[in-house]
Amino acid sequence: MIIIYMNPEKSINIAGSVIIFFILLFVFAKWGPAINFSTTSQSKGEPFVVNGEGKVSVVPDVAKVTFGIQENGGSLKQVQDSVNTKSKSLTNAIKKLGIAESDIKTTSYNVYPQYDYINPGQRITGYQVSTNYQVTVKDFDKVNDLIVLATDAGANIVGGVSFELSDSTKAEKTNEARVKAVADAKTKAEGLANAAGISLVKIINVSESQNGISPRFYAMPASGDSLEQKSIAQPDIQPGQTEIQVIISLSYEIR
Structure with missing residues (x-):
């Protein structure tokens, strides 16, 4: 049988060190700063935004x-x-x-x-x-x-x-251009998504912008000439066409 004799003073030092370690560990756990543990998570990416354009030509009424x-x-x-x-x-x-x-x-x-x-x-x-x-x-x-x-x-x-354009005609034709713009944006989104290998989940936002519709103006007799001083011939005045343009932006959630 092997008997190991330890120095009493050395045993006391080891026991004291162990006690001090656990005391410090308790104090640190109780009042010390929190330890942050990193975790890996996947956040949602930026929305997938596509613009579509719709145009309608209309004769002024x-x-x-x-x-x-x-x-x-x-x-x-x-x-x-x-x-x-x-x-x-x-x-x-x-x-x-x-x-x-x-x-x-x-x-x-x-x-x-x-x-x-x-x-x-x-x-x-x-x-x-x-x-x-x-x-x-x-x-x-x-x-x-x-x-x-x-x-x-x-x-x-x-x-x-x-x-x-009268208000009713303008509203009607603007809506037609809007429908075309939405269809154009959806077609582009589907094509780009297929090419990029992503899936469109749902539309999360829609925004619209329109061009200003300017009146078609025809001047009468030249400035400085009064109407009563001129022999007025029947002018050939045609209304022509006005174009309504609508831009639609669709934002998609993707995966």
């Missing part, structure tokens, strides 16, 4: 014709009375053409004093009074007749004709 009356004179009342009389005759003539009163809009009424700038004091020598109208025409065959009629009724301010 509303024409807006602008013209006015302008008078000059020394007496403000006389000038105003003259303009008002001609304006009444003008609006009555427009109504006889079959245009509703609600489609005749006064866009401005202006009174400008005329001054004598040669002599000191800026003395008022007369007044200029003008009134301007915008007439909405839904029957394009009446546009030329309206221009001639306005001239005969006393309109002497050069205006023009713009072709636009």
Whole structure:
């Protein structure tokens, strides 16, 4: 039998070290900082975003014709009375053409004093009074007749004709372009997903942008020439076409 004799002092030192180790371990576990353990997790990636475009060409269904009356004179009342009389005759003539009163809009009424700038004091020598109208025409065959009629009724301010879309037509055709844009975006998304080897889970966001629809404008007689001073020929005015464009962005969740 082998008997091992240990130094008593050495045994006491080892036991003390073990006790101190466990005390320190307890203190660290109790009040020490938390130990972070790293874990591996897969977070969702960025959305898969695809843009689609939809275009629709449409013929404008509303024409807006602008013209006015302008008078000059020394007496403000006389000038105003003259303009008002001609304006009444003008609006009555427009109504006889079959245009509703609600489609005749006064866009401005202006009174400008005329001054004598040669002599000191800026003395008022007369007044200029003008009134301007915008007439909405839904029957394009009446546009030329309206221009001639306005001239005969006393309109002497050069205006023009713009072709636009009514609110209902604009809404209808914009929706058609929107449907095309969504279909285009979905087709692109499916093609790209197949090529990249990813799966489309669901659409998580949709955004839209539209182009501005500008009226098609046709000027009447050149600026500076009053209508009553010109022999008005029947102009060949065509509404042409307006394009509505819608861009749709679809965001997909993928896996």
